[in-house]
Amino acid sequence: MSMLTPSGMGGKYRITGNAYPRMRRPRRRGRIVAGVLASVVVLGLFGWGALQLFHVFNGGDGDTKANAGPQNQPSCKPAPTPAHPVKLAPMPQPAGVTVNVLNATTRGGLAKSTADELAKRGFKVSKFGNAPTQYDKKVTQTALVVAGPAGEAAAREAGTQVAGATVKIDPARKDASVDLLIGDSFSALATPADAAKARIVAANPPPPKPVCTVPTTPAAKPKG
Structure with a gap:
């Protein structure tokens, strides 16, 4: 047996050449x-x-x-449509509005100064003075415009002169005149530019807004 024959091979195999074969362990790829x-x-x-x-x-x-x-999303319903919708009459020009300027506050001189300014703007001022008992010191907004059904369009025209004014229609009133009641929040008439903008809105009031309700979600119970 040659010295180049590995032990245990019984001399059946002979290694020739100048280098021994490298004996490596099989790679464990599966484990990797x-x-x-x-x-x-x-x-x-x-x-x-x-x-x-x-x-x-x-x-x-x-x-x-x-x-x-989804539970917290608002649920909206269309605004109810009147069975007999009323078509609004065209708004008159200031010269076609007869207005009574009445002071419902404790501040003196407001009725006259306001009446003079409205007259300059073209309104027909019938009278000015203190508000009647039913309205005296009871108007909290800037102004309340009161008119009968015949003066509804004139009331909207007069209301454009005071920012925040509201209109009230008294069915028992027969004439077309308008009462402009000055309220506690009144400071001055609207500027002519602002009154012109308010007139556009009053002449073309927006449709009623839908009624929306937001359901409330019960508070979550604390985790214990």
Whole structure:
């Protein structure tokens, strides 16, 4: 047996050449792949757990939000349409409005100064003075315009001169004159430019807004 014959081969095989063959262990590829997959799973579980902790500490609850969203949306119904809609009469020019300026506040001199300014703007001022007992010191807004059905359009025209004024129609009133009652919130008449803008809105009032209700969601019970 030659010295180059490895032990245990019984001399059946002879190694020739100037170098010995390298005897390596078989590569364990299966273990490497399994290790990589295990690492990926562990990292994924770690990331999922961190995300859940983030939601807990920030008060997040995916299921609660998903279920509560649609419940909290407002429910809107169209505004009711009158059975007999009333067509508004065209608004007259200031020269076609007869107005009575009445002071319903405790401040003196408002009726006269306001009446003089309205006269300059073209309105027909019939009289000025203190408001009657039923309105005296009872008008909290800037102004209240009172007229009968025949003076509805004239009342809207007079109301454009005071920002925030409201119109009240008295069915028992027969003439077309208008009472402009000065209220506690009154400071001055609207500027001519603002009155012109208000006249456009009064001549073309917007349609009634839909009635919307928002359901209330019961408070969530604390987790214990």
